Amino acid sequence: MAEQVLALVDCNSFYASCERVFRPDLAHTPIVVLSNNDGCVIARSAEAKLLGIKMGEPYFQIRDKLRRHGILAFSSNYALYGDMSQRVMTTLEGMVPAIEVYSIDEAFADLTGMPGDMEALGRAMRARVLRWTGIPVGVGIATTKTLAKLANHSAKRWQRQTGGVVDLRDPDRRDKVLKVTDVSEVWGIGRRMTEHLAEMNIRTALDLAQADAWTLRQKFSVVVEKTARELRGTPCLELEEATPPKQEICCSRMFGKRLRELPPIREAVATYAARACEKLRAQQSMCKRVRVSIRTGMFNPDEPKFAKGVVVELPYPTDDTRLISKAAADGLELIYREGFAFSKAELLLLDLRQRGEFTDDLFAVTQPEASERVMGVMDAINARWGRGTLRPGGVPEEPDWGMRREMISQSYTTRLDQLWPVKAE
Structure with a gap:
């Protein structure tokens, strides 16, 4: 193998x-x-x-x-960043057998069994992404996820010497890099863990790799043990090609200005509910509870403070924006208080499960098929013509409470009226 x-x-x-x-x-x-x-x-x-x-x-x-x-x-x-991220990931998918999108700006790629020089392949990946998207990347190659992370960190740390690509499969090269890397730079080792490891005289990545795995497991956790094993070159973390569904979905924003009246806050909550429901349907999940919360600014000593949230039970598992928005609005009515300048609202979808996972009794009310058809049509229209083309009546197009973004660039790739102009000479 x-x-x-x-x-x-x-x-x-x-x-x-x-x-x-x-x-x-x-x-x-x-x-x-x-x-x-x-x-x-x-x-x-x-x-x-x-x-x-x-x-x-x-x-x-x-x-x-x-x-x-x-x-x-x-x-x-974020519209521009999300679209550019998708372009980068699509470019990578065309060069390797499988990738795991880890975040908006990074992905693990499976190079197992691919012929030729891996470092040359890394340079080819880097060149193609830059040529096709304009985004510079660093490439770290290794036998485990943790070492690949470390290799990528090294590629950026010594970019001039490495050309942005580092291969740590060779044990000698790997140990040299581990020796000069502080343990705090290791993937998954935070500030507090760094302090605990220092008490055991573990200060570099090489110290952690050479530490006794069983002792690390007993003193800290299995996660730290796996990290040490991965630094030695023993794979403990699998490549996840399919992202597992989220167990909670949150949509939260600071308002562009303080809000004192209920109607604009209700608009904001309806807007957040619509966005959260889009994410809910995208992962084929349904929701049974909604939590809505509001708060004032917490750092101005001259403003009175207030924060409160409430969980609202839905009548049946649903992904219907209309039902979830109504539940959120009902919850907002319960927690809103006059006389405060509110700065933020948050909507959290709870008790998420895939379709068919809710096991209610035979006579329990379920989501009507008509709701599924309506939501399907709305998502299809928005997918084709852009988010917000079709939206609930309580969601304004350009709210005056929206985020302040006075220095925002053009969308370039996601709006026809903001395409990059090219002038002929």
Whole structure:
């Protein structure tokens, strides 16, 4: 049986790279991307990192610093990022037998049994993704997921020397990298675990790989034991080609401004319910409970504080946006209080199961077939003509409570009126 070979392909500064694809004039300009409502930094280009911009810094605190250094800030454009991610993943799928999409900007690729030089294949993957999508990536190759993650980290850490591709299948090369890598850089080892490992004099990735697996399991968990085994080259984590259905679906946003009246908050909750139900139907699940919650801002000492949530039981398992939106609105009526300036609402779909997994009695009420047909038609129309083309009446097209995104770029690939213009010379 052929030895398992995996590659982790990770996009470099993904959000910032997406902003550059259709703006070649920004190729060497430092860029940061901001969170919802232009709150804080969630992505930085390499140039911005070198200028000392940190993840999570509030935009209002560093606005002058960005201006002084010529750093360009963008509001988050998730429609663009999601579409560019899909293009990257589709490109990878055409080059390898199977991939596992791990996040919006990275995927594990199965290279087991593929002929030729693996490092050359990694360079070919990197070149094709850049040529077809404009997104630069790093490629880490190894025999386990944890080592592939570490190889990818090394490819970015020493990009000039490695050309963005590192193969750690060779034991000697693997141990050299493990020796110079802090244990905190290992996939799944957080800050608190790093402190606990330091008490055992485990400070590098090589120390963790050489530690006794049974002791790690007894002192910490089976997860840490598996991590150590994977660092030695023993596969413990399988490639998951199909993403398992989520057990909960959450949709939550900060409002673009404080809301005091119930009607606009009701609109926001209806909007979040519609989006959550789209995700619910996409994974072929049904929902039995809905939790809706609202809260004020928690950090302004001059504002009164209030936060409350409620769980609403649905009459039967459903994926019908109309029923779930009504339940959320009913819950909102119960928890809303006058006199507060609300900053955020959250909708959580609970008790999710696949169709046929709910085992009610013979006479229990079930979702009508007409509901399934209506939701199917709505999803088909929105899939063809764009999200929001057909939506519940309580969901506004352009709400005044929506997110502040004053520096958002064009969508380029997802809206006909924002396609990239090309001028003939």
